[in-house]
Amino acid sequence: MSTEPTPPKGLGPLAKREMRFAYMLLLPTFLIVLSVVLFPLLANIWISFKPVTLGDLRAPSILVNERLIGNVEASGDEADIRYRIRNSSRKSDIAAVSMTDDLPATLDVLGYDDRCTLEDTVLACELGDYEAGKREDIIVRVTATQAFIDSPINVKDTKAAFNFIPENVLLSNDLTLDNFRKVFDASDFWPVLWASLYYTIGGTVGALVMGLFAAQLMNMTFRGRSFLRGLYLSPYVAPVIAVALAWVLLLDPGPGGTLNALLIQLGVIEGPINFLGQRVAEISIFGLSFDFPVALTVVIIFEIWRYFPLAMLFILARIQSVSTDIYEAAEIDGATPIQQFRFISLPQLMGIMAVLFLLRFIWTFNKFDDIFLLTGGAAGTRTLTVNVYEQAFAVSNLGAGAAVAVVVFLILLAFSVIFFKFSPEDDA
């Protein structure tokens, strides 16, 4: 029975209150991210295993055609009310179909399907399940009364009402590996992956190098600097669709294309180049000829043009936070400007450059809009992300598109793991 004081275990009441408060503040963020990012991410994996096309998203429903068959000319004539019922979808089932219809009171019912019951004039039928494409006729045998002959009623006037549970293609247990098979078997899978990597690496490195150069320029003091800085940031700020379409018109190979006309005027080229439509150009240097991917390179240049400002901004902020003492000391020691850059600036910038490389690499890999708007994925510029769109919405095979998206996500995951393993701890 020792009453030795022990340190309190777990969280104290104050800490608990703080924790609850923190969770409460984070709850809205958590909910929206869960529902619009994390849940769709899982849903995407689910869809990638399902044979779903764009058209399947419309839920199946019951279609009915109701007619009175037979000649009713005098009281006592017999006829059939025929309900021709079918499942609108050829792929999805409908469960628990039930129908109710109000029959004209002036028709006497002689007989009806044994799944139906009649109460007064209301016919109710439990039709069970309708598998995909099923159609059947429900016949109700009637005789006409004199009242019906006097004032005929079209049986269609009272619409048959249906209750049913449509199968949701997204929720069914129908799973398949076909989508992934299709993705990996496609003849263009490897070219697409290769184009993605080329685009990502080219775009990232190019934007970083250009950003570094531009940051050096913006670090000088001269009149009009803030104007130029604003100008240099504008490719990043302007809407992607605006600048991409401006580029498309600028690079147009037909009459009216500014750049081609300019280059021809300068005598650089003889005929117009289809910058965004030409897959490869054969180039020979020193007798070695190799295929130069024209459209892909132009798309990469656009990517560099659009994202060098971001790199410039971050690198410039880093440069300006370096104290000038170091440079003064180096100056006294006789270091030349290039040596100062090489041995003082560059090492200081390596951290932010690594972070930028990581972020830009992933974002460039994710990029869809730019290529889609410039070339639509034609001429060897189809990257994985454009392929997602192509499969899901152009070929309208949602499942295959989702499968490509899963591949994108897995590659991204692999990159992230590699990056976070090798990136320096203190940055980011």
Add this chain to the structure above:
Amino acid sequence: MSRFGNIFYLCLLFGVLWGAIWTTLITLLALFVSGELFQPQVSAGAIAGLISACALTALAPEKRTIGLRALCVSLFVLILIVASGANPLGLPMSVYSVGQCIFTVMLAWIVVQAIHLTAMGFGPTRERRYNVEVICLRFLKGFGLVGFTIAVALPFFVMVMMSLKNQQLLLSNPLDFSLNFAQGGQALFRSYIELFTQYHFGSYLLNSAMVSVVTVLITLFFAVPGAYAVARLRFPGQYFLSRSILLIYMVPMIVLVIPLYAIFSQLGMRNTLWGLMLVYPATTIPVALYMLQGYFRGIPAELEEAGLMDGLSRINVIRKITLPLALPALASVALYVFMIAWNEFLFAFMFLDNVDLYTLSRGIAELNSSEVPRQHLMAGAVIATVPVLALFLWFERYLVAGLTAGSVKG
């Protein structure tokens, strides 16, 4: 003996290069402005640059007065005219005479000024490596500034100019960017007027503005409390959250688009602005939260503790102390989120089918067909660009500080 050294030879080289570069650029400018098919006289410009550099930099720096530079300008003009056979811009002087004179003098003045700035402070003597590098870097930086400026501005220039011309003129001479002011404002801005009267651009503009502003409000409303919790409160998972929140920003939109399209279609939320107002904040909240928590950490905790001691509740501390102090960060986050929402293309393109609901991005995508003339397309691009660019340039300082504060430390 060593009156002329390496600096002088470098200056000559830069004279040649500046002469060639600026001759090309100014001739093209003249071409754009006049629509006459001028041809850059590159070699004549290079020779003129060489001789002007020779005349200017052979003298000691303090002797290069304004008068001497004016002399060099006239020397440049003279040599350019002689070397190009009296066609300084590649066409006889009878064509567009006054303009040619102005552009030629402008060209000469720019080249001489460029050489002067490059060589400033250095005589034509032999110098050590340090100064050689200085002068080379000066040229490189000047060249970089010119190159970057042209590369960045050209697409925007073409965008604006094309929107003010008409397709026929554009097709017949794509390099003619001369504007006909005589036709009056009504005709000059015809594409813009037609976009607003016939293509519903007024409603696109309103939709874009509404979606963007609502996105900003929702984002701030969600991200501010979240960022405060991550930055200030202690709770299990805090470290994990502050590190991993940015990972959400790494998820590709294209991976989300298929499931969201499928689910929103089935829920009937696809062809609505509400759908966008749900998706956009979800993608911006993580980055907003990350930026804000970085800023909140920088606010001294003592201020808030003082508030707590004086009996304010946590909510009131946030409201009355933290938020006013974080106003610059809030502004920059708001601006950044606005920019993302305004420029967003993918979801607007996938979700919206109804013309009344189109945002600007979606509306411009609709113009991108062969039936719509180019000037309309470019006018649409200008309409989408101007508001966001103006807003951005106006608040640029805030944005730059806020964008870089979250991630760049030390």
